[in-house]
Amino acid sequence: MEKSTTNTKTTLTIIWLAMAQSHLLFAAISYLVFAKENSTPVDQNIVYVFFGIAMATATFSWLMNQKAKKLTSRRSLSSASEKNDEINKAMPLYITSWATCEAISIMGLVIVNMFGKPVFNQACILFIVGISLHLLEKPKV
Numbered sequence: 001m002e003k004s005t006t007n008t009k010t011t012l013t014i015i016w017l018a019m020a021q022s023h024l025l026f027a028a029i030s031y032l033v034f035a036k037e038n039s040t041p042v043d044q045n046i047v048y049v050f051f052g053i054a055m056a057t058a059t060f061s062w063l064m065n066q067k068a069k070k071l072t073s074r075r076s077l078s079s080a081s082e083k084n085d086e087i088n089k090a091m092p093l094y095i096t097s098w099a100t101c102e103a104i105s106i107m108g109l110v111i112v113n114m115f116g117k118p119v120f121n122q123a124c125i126l127f128i129v130g131i132s133l134h135l136l137e138k139p140k141v
Contacts, residue, residue, distance in 0.1 A: 008087050012094060012139045019098045023131045026105045030112040030123055038116025047122055050111050054104045054126055058133055061100035065137040068093035072140070094139055101137065105130035 068090040108126030111119050 008084060008091070009139075012087075012091060015095060016098060016134075016137075016139055019102055020131070020134050022102055023105045023127060023134060026102075026109045027124070027127045030109050030120065030127075034109070034112040035117045035120045038118070040115055042115045042118050046114070047111055047119055050107045050126070051122075054107050054129065057100050057103050057107075058129060061097045061104075061133055061137070064093050064097035064100070068097065069140060094137075097137055098134060101130050101134040103130075104133070 071086050071090040071093070105127050108123035108130070111126075112123045
């Protein structure tokens with residue numbers, strides 16, 4: 001039973017690392033491909049809408065992560081199979097929270113794709129929020 005718990009922890013860590021590197025990929029693509037002078041005028045209202053959605057997404061991500069941590073931090077679990085069951089219940093919550101962190105970085109990619117170089121600095125804020133939140137949500141199982 002202990003081997004199954006170890007495999008689940010390893011799987012969660014690999015998924016977390018893979019999703020963490022994708023934030024950097026989104027930022028690199030934004031800079032190398034989309035951050036060019038664009039003739040589309042910047043509509044700051046659309047950028048503000050993206051920021052509002054990103055903050056709501058960050059809140060949702062944090063709540064999912066807290067719920068997952070609550071499931072896996074119970075000290076009263078006596079057997080390894082009970083611990084493994086709790087980790088398996090928390091796994092979808094962890095993955096959902098990381099995916100929503102990725103969504104924040106994707107929003108940065110989208111606004112750079114829409115408006116080009118003039119909004120790249122604002123998109124960097126979204127990349128930093130997505131990456132920071134993802135790093136803070138490392139699984140502790």
